[in-house]
Amino acid sequence: MCCLSPSTPSVSATSSRRGQIVASEWPPDPSDGSNPQPEGPPPSPAPPPQAVDTDDEEFGGGPAKRARPESGCGDGVCTADRPAGDGRDRISDLPDAVLLSVLSFLPLRDAGRTAVLSSRWRGLFDQSLLDFNACQPFPPEEGRGCDWFIRAITDILAARPRIRIRSFRFVMYGRGFDGRLDVVDGWLCALARHGLRELDVDMFYAGPRQTLPESLLKLASLETLKVFNCRFPNAGSAPAPLLPALKILDLSNVDVPEESLQAILSYGTSLESVKLKNVTGVDKICLRSKSLTRLYGDFGDFKELVVEDAPNLEELVGICLPSGNAKVKIVFAPKLELLGYLGISVRPLVLHDTVFDGGIVQLRTLMHSVKTLAIQVPFSEKGYTVFVSQLLKCFPCLEALHVEPNKHSISRRFNVEEWGDTENSIQCIEHSISRVVFECFGGEDCQWGFLTFLLSMARALKLVEVYCWTGKDWASDQLELLDPKKRASPDAEIQFFTICKPISDLYLCHCCTQRCQKKNRVALI
Secondary structure (H helix, E strand, O other): OEEEOOOOOOOOOOOHHHOOOOOOOOOOOHHHOOOOOOOOOOOOOOOOOOEEEOOOOOOOOOOOOOOOOOOOOOOOOOHHHOOOOOOOOOHHHOOHHHHHHHHHOOOHHHHHHHHHOOHHHHHHHHHHOOEEEEEOOOOOEOOEOHHHHHHHHHHHHHHOOOOOOOEEEEEEEOOOOOOOHHHHHHHHHHHHHOOOOEEEEEEEOOOOOOEOOHHHHHOOOOOEEEEEEEEOOOOOOOOOOOOOOOOEEEEEEEEOOHHHHHHHHHHOOOOOEEEEEOOEOOOEEEEEOOOOOEEEEOOOOOOEEEEEEOOOOOEEEEOOHHHOOOEEEEOOOOOOOEEEEEOOOOOOEEEOOEEEOOOOOOHHHOOOOOOEEEEEEOOOOOOHHHHHHHHHOOOOOOOEEEEEEOHHHHHOOOOOOOHHHOOOOOHHHHHOOOEEEEEEEOOOHHHHHHHHHHHHHOOOOOEEEEEEEOOOOOOHHHHHHHOHHHOOOOOOEEEEEEEOOOOHHHOEOOOOOOEEOOOOEEEOO
16 A cells, blocks of 8 residues: 655655654745745755555565655754754654664564665664564553464564574463464574574463474574573474573463473573573472573472582572472582581581481581571571571581571471570681571561570671561560670671561562662562
């Protein structure tokens, strides 16, 4: 379908249906009497009407149908020299960086339509694909449903085989890809030729979960992979090494074949960080990675977590480990500095080549590298003081201790035990711990007892953060237990915060290094 341009516009007048700017005349028409007409030859007649293509071929590779000034100086007068309020197109004179920023905020359809404005805008649209944000409109626009969305992405990739695409974010709602994942396979093969480095795939509200094609595992240049709400491909027939350049892996609500995850962890020579949230299909992880530095997850359904050979691993956090029945074995991780969450149900716990069962700690069990430890204290279990004391003895160089009551402690009656009955001294409490964080503090006597025990023994303590349940109002006699005169470190600062729900339910963790400024928390996943 075509339409005709107005019969008497200037060269810069354009069709508003195509998203362009309609400008007023410049120089002003002498017939309006505002400016006298200079002597000389009569002005050139207006150009004849021109056809303007308005079909939905916004994403094709053809040139614009009509040329127009690109710099704002096509009539001999630059935009910057014109008086303000003249109605001229000043947007095209903005720097490329500004226009690219504007394009990044537009939906795919609108950003693509700017390519027909001029050759410069077409180049800008191609540049905007450096970070390709391919998100299905929600709710779908009229005439721009799932079929149009798939066709638009396919056409863009086919028409631009040589442009650089650094990142590709793909979000699909509903069941639009049922039986059509061959299309996604074609996208991934094309993106591999573009040198893709970052991929974010989210099959939001897609049911049943769709299985991504095996071509995902053949993206040799990929450095960051985030997958949500779908099934991960099976690595059975994929050649090793898988994803050799991958540095960051983030899986959430994903069904993963155990062999696929194990292959990436074992053969990913560049892998640095792995986050696993609500991952199904995996019972065991045996970590053998020379490059991995951070492993985060819930691990509540795991049966076994083994760190066999991880010479550069620095952070290992499993939020739901104490609530599951996983066996945790740390054989070789000489740089491990952050470890959590450990609890009485994490059994057996193997450190180096010895089994910790809450009894006597052997010298070869000690882990001197760990500086930050997160534990769940089983206040509802008999002998919890002995368990915690013996566990802390395994980490003599600890500097930060994060404590929270286990879930059974919240629902059961508490057993109050005396901490003074613990045998021998605890080296990390007396000499090295400088920060204590108490999560989900309920104000029960056993929790106050543990807190006052730490305050009375920790000589290097500088800061205590207590996160309390909303609405708690403790008696003054309990607060007197925090009297500086009763502390081993009188100058230690104590801060109280309020919370509304358990931190672990929010997937938040103080152990991690990057804090969320709004909630004064650290997002684990």
